[in-house]
Amino acid sequence: MHNTVAYLNKLLKDNDTIVLGLSGGPDSMCLLNIILSLNKKLKVICAHINHGLRKESLKEQEFITEYCQSKNLILETTTFSKKSKDEDYNEQELREKRYNYFAEIISKYHAKYLFTAHHGDDLIETILMRISRGSNLRGYSGFQVKSNKRNLTVIKPLIYMTKDEIANYNQENNIPYVIDQTNLEDNHTRNRYRHKILPFLKEENPDIHLKYIKYSNELDKYVTYVDKQVQKEIKKRYQNKVLNLKGFTKLDNLIQTKIIEYILDDNYYHNLYLVSDIHVNIILDLINNQKPNIKTYLPDNLLVIKSYDSLLFTKEKISNEKYKLELQDDTILPNGRHITKIKDNAKNTNYYIKLNSKELSLPLYIRTRENGDKMIIKNMNTAKKLKDIFIDSKLSKEERDTMPILVDSDNNILWLPGLKKSKFDKSNNEIYDIILWYN
Numbered sequence: 376m377h378n379t380v381a382y383l384n385k386l387l388k389d390n391d392t393i394v395l396g397l398s399g400g401p402d403s404m405c406l407l408n409i410i411l412s413l414n415k416k417l418k419v420i421c422a423h424i425n426h427g428l429r430k431e432s433l434k435e436q437e438f439i440t441e442y443c444q445s446k447n448l449i450l451e452t453t454t455f456s457k458k459s460k461d462e463d464y465n466e467q468e469l470r471e472k473r474y475n476y477f478a479e480i481i482s483k484y485h486a487k488y489l490f491t492a493h494h495g496d497d498l499i500e501t502i503l504m505r506i507s508r509g510s511n512l513r514g515y516s517g518f519q520v521k522s523n524k525r526n527l528t529v530i531k532p533l534i535y536m537t538k539d540e541i542a543n544y545n546q547e548n549n550i551p552y553v554i555d556q557t558n559l560e561d562n563h564t565r566n567r568y569r570h571k572i573l574p575f576l577k578e579e580n581p582d583i584h585l586k587y588i589k590y591s592n593e594l595d596k597y598v599t600y601v602d603k604q605v606q607k608e609i610k611k612r613y614q615n616k617v618l619n620l621k622g623f624t625k626l627d628n629l630i631q632t633k634i635i636e637y638i639l640d641d642n643y644y645h646n647l648y649l650v651s652d653i654h655v656n657i658i659l660d661l662i663n664n665q666k667p668n669i670k671t672y673l674p675d676n677l678l679v680i681k682s683y684d685s686l687l688f689t690k691e692k693i694s695n696e697k698y699k700l701e702l703q704d705d706t707i708l709p710n711g712r713h714i715t716k717i718k719d720n721a722k723n724t725n726y727y728i729k730l731n732s733k734e735l736s737l738p739l740y741i742r743t744r745e746n747g748d749k750m751i752i753k754n755m756n757t758a759k760k761l762k763d764i765f766i767d768s769k770l771s772k773e774e775r776d777t778m779p780i781l782v783d784s785d786n787n788i789l790w791l792p793g794l795k796k797s798k799f800d801k802s803n804n805e806i807y808d809i810i811l812w813y814n
Contacts, residue, residue, distance in 0.1 A: 376409070376544060378535035382520065383413055386488075386530065392418040394480050395490040397450075399423070399439045402492035404552040405541045406533055410490070411446070418449075422480045424473060425454040435553045442551065451480050469769075478527055487528070493518060494533035494541060495584030499576065500568045502587060509651030511636040512601075516594035517587070537577075537584050563767075605633040613638060618686040620662060635659060642677055642688055649674040653726070657814075662686065672712050674793070675774075699742035702811075706741060708779050714741060714792060715812045726814070728781070728790045728800050729807040735799065736784040744780060750788040751798045761788070768794060781811070 387393070387410075395410065397403045410419060423439050425432045436452060443450040453476055455469065477489050502517040520534045533541065545552060576583045608630060612619045618638060623631065635655045643650050654673055661671055661681050670680040680687040700706055706714045720727050748761040765775045781790040789799045792813035801807035 376536055376540060379409060379532045380413070382532050382535065383410065384415075386521075386532075387413065387415050387417060389416040390418070391415070391488070392420065392484050392486040393488045393490055394420045394422050394477060394484065394486045396477065396492070397421040397423050397439055397443075398492070398555075399435045399442075399553045400492075400555060401545055401550075401552040402494055402533060402538075402541055404442075404550050405536075405544050406490060406492045408548060408550050409532075409544075418484070420480060420484050420486060421448050421450045422477060423450065423452045424476060425452065426469070431553070431555075438551075438553050449484075451483075474524060474527065481527060488530045489527050490530050490532070492533055493531040494536050494538060495588070496538040496569065496573060498534055498591060499573060499584055499587045500565050502591065503568055503572060504564060509653060511633075511640075511652070511655070512594060512598050513636075513640070516591045516598060519591065519595060534588060535585075601629070601633055605630060605637060608634055609637055613641075616642075616688045618688075620681075620684045620686055623662065631659065638688060643675070653724075658686075672710065676710070697743045699740055702739040702741060702781070708741065710777055710779070712779075712792075713812075713814050714779070714781070715814060717810050717812050720810050720812065723802075725791075725796060726793050726812065728792075728796050728811050729802075729805075730789065730799055730809040730811070731801060731805075731807050732809055735787070735789070738784060739789070740782050740784070741779050742782060744775065744778065748780070748788060750791070750795070753796045753798055753800050755798070761791075764791070764795060770794075779813075 393410070395403070395407055397407060407419070407421065410417065421439070421443050423436060425436050440450060440452070455472060480486070481489060498517045502515065505514045505517070518531060518534075520531050522529050522531075536544075544550070580586065608626065612623070612634070618634070623634075626634075632655060635658050638658075639650050639654060650673065657671055657673070658679060661669060661679060664681070666681075667683045668681065670678060672678055676690055678689050680689070696709070698709055700708070702714065702716075704716045708714065720729075744761055749758040750761060750764065751758045752764070761780075762775075765778070770778065778794065779792050780788055781792065782788050787797075787799070789797050790811070792811075
C-alpha cells in the first residue's frame with residue numbers, strides 16, 4: 376500500500392478533479408477510500424455503470440448510491456440496456472461504451488484523470504493470458520500505472536497492491552463492498568488464471584507482482600523507443616487504412632513487424648485479444664506473395680486486400696445465409712476463409728483440431744447453427760448450448776449466425792473453428808488421423 380499512497384501523493388495536487396470508476400466491489404471501494412484518506416483537497420466524482428447482466432446489479436447500484444450519499448460524494452450512474460431485444464453488446468462494444476461514458480463524465484466535470492481499480496494481480500493475469508494467446512510487445516507488457524486512452528489519462532494506482540493486500544486494507548478499515556459471484560467461478564479464462572496459477576506464483580514469491588511490474592516497465596521502455604522509429608514510417612506509409620508497400624520489404628524485419636502490429640492495433644483498438652502474431656505473419660506473407668492482387672480475412676470480418684503496391688484494410692459485410700458444405704481437402708467458406716486438411720501440426724490453438732475418424736461418422740460437414748445445437752467442450756463432461764457458448768464468448772448476433780460449425784454425419788458438433796474445440800479433439804500424444812486448419 377505504501378507505493379500506492381506515495382504515487383498518489385506525488386501525482387495529485389490540491390483542487391484536482393478526478394473521476395473514479397466505482398463498481399462497488401472490494402477493489403474500487405479500496406481505491407476510493409485510499410484516495411479519500413489522502414491529505415488532499417480533491418473533487419472526487421464516482422462513476423458507476425450498471426451493465427444489467429446480473430440480477431444483483433440493481434442492488435449493487437443502490438449500495439453505491441447510499442455509500443456516496445453518506446460520504447457526500449458526487450455520483451454519476453448509467454445503465455447499459457441490451458443492444459436489441461434479442462442481442463447483447465459484445466465485449467468490444469461494451470468496452471467502447473464504457474470509455475465513451477467515462478469520457479462524457481470527464482468532460483462534464485473538466486476532470487484531470489480517470490481512476491480504475493486494476494491491481495497487481497490483474498497485471499499478472501493480463502500478462503500471462505497474453506503470453507498464452509500470443510500478442511505483440513506492447514500487449515506482453517500488460518498495462519501501466521498511467522496510460523492514455525481516447526484522450527483520457529487513465530490511472531491505475533492499485534497496480535502496486537495485491538488482491539490480498541486490498542482485502543486486508545478493507546478489513547482493517549471496515550470498508551464495505553459487494554461481491555460479484557461470477558468472479559468466484561472458473562467459467563472465464565481470467566478466473567482460472569486467478570484461482571489456479573496465481574496461488575502457485577505467490578507461494579514461490581509473495582511479492583511476485585512487483586517483479587511483473589518491473590518486467591512490464593522494462594518492456595514498455597523498449598516498446599516506446601521502437602515506436603518512435605516505427606511512427607516515422609507510419610506517417611509516410613499508412614493513411615486512410617491503406618499501407619504503401621513501396622520499399623516496404625527493404626525495411627528491417629523488426630520495423631516491418633511493428634508497422635503491421637500498429638495497423639492491427641488501429642483496426643482492433645478495443646478487442647486486441649482477437650489477434651496475435653499468427654495474424655501478423657499472415658499479413659507479412661501476403662505482402663511477400665508474388666501475386667499482385669490477393670486478399671485474406673482476419674478475425675471480426677476484417678478484409679486485407681493487396682493490390683500491387685498498396686494494402687487495404689477494410690470491414691466486409693458477410694452474408695448470414697445458412698449453408699451446409701461437405702468437408703473437402705480445402706473447403707472455402709462463405710466468409711472467405713478456408714478449412715484445410717493438413718499433414719502435421721504441433722500447435723494447440725483453436726485454429727487447429729486433430730480428430731480420430733474411427734470415433735466419427737463420416738463424411739464431415741461445415742454448417743451454420745441450428746436450433747437446439749449443443750456441444751461438449753473439450754475437458755468438460757456435459758453438453759452446453761451453442762447459444763450460451765456464443766454469449767460467453769461475447770459474439771455479436773451476426774458473428775453467431777455466420778460462425779462455421781464442423782459436424783459429423785450424426786450431427787455431433789466437433790469444432791467451432793477459431794473459438795472452441797469439442798471432446799473429440801485429440802492431443803499430440805493421442806491417436807488421430809485428421810488434422811484441420813482454419814485459415
